[in-house]
Amino acid sequence: MAPAALLHLLSLLGSVDSLPPPRTSFLLNSTDRPLVYFSLPDVHNTTTLLLSPDASTLYVGARDIVLSLDVSQSDVISLKKKVEWRPSDAEIHDCQNKGKNPTVDCPNFVRVLQPINSTHLYACGRYGFGTL
Numbered sequence: 001m002a003p004a005a006l007l008h009l010l011s012l013l014g015s016v017d018s019l020p021p022p023r024t025s026f027l028l029n030s031t032d033r034p035l036v037y038f039s040l041p042d043v044h045n046t047t048t049l050l051l052s053p054d055a056s057t058l059y060v061g062a063r064d065i066v067l068s069l070d071v072s073q074s075d076v077i078s079l080k081k082k083v084e085w086r087p088s089d090a091e092i093h094d095c096q097n098k099g100k101n102p103t104v105d106c107p108n109f110v111r112v113l114q115p116i117n118s119t120h121l122y123a124c125g126r127y128g129f130g131t132l
Ligand SMILES: *[C@@H]1O[C@H](CO)[C@@H](O)[C@H](O)[C@H]1NC(C)=O
Pocket: 044, 045, 104, 109
């Protein structure tokens, strides 16, 4: 184990009875805790995450898109489904008429993902400064 990681573990052990609760950290590229990267070139502002109850699917709310990712394997993340949810050209135009920047302010930034039942999610976004 690398000295920095060992030092961190020792400091964790020393603070067991004090707040805040213990956290574990690993060095980047640590063989103890390999990181799995996933990205798509056309997906940005991935600010909302929701893990399915069985921890096999990660839902990601992003700019104009909701993704579902298969995270059931420990060494690979794969795309299951990509649902585009963007304002229409007319809605972007209305947003622009409110004095907003069409590329910065008017996309649909998906901010809330909540499970409804086994087949449906509740999703909310800013949707071009219009109604949700
Ligand atoms: C979207 O991402 C860009 C680049 O990281 C950032 O500058 C911008 O503030 C984000 N917009 C929103 C609404 O989160």
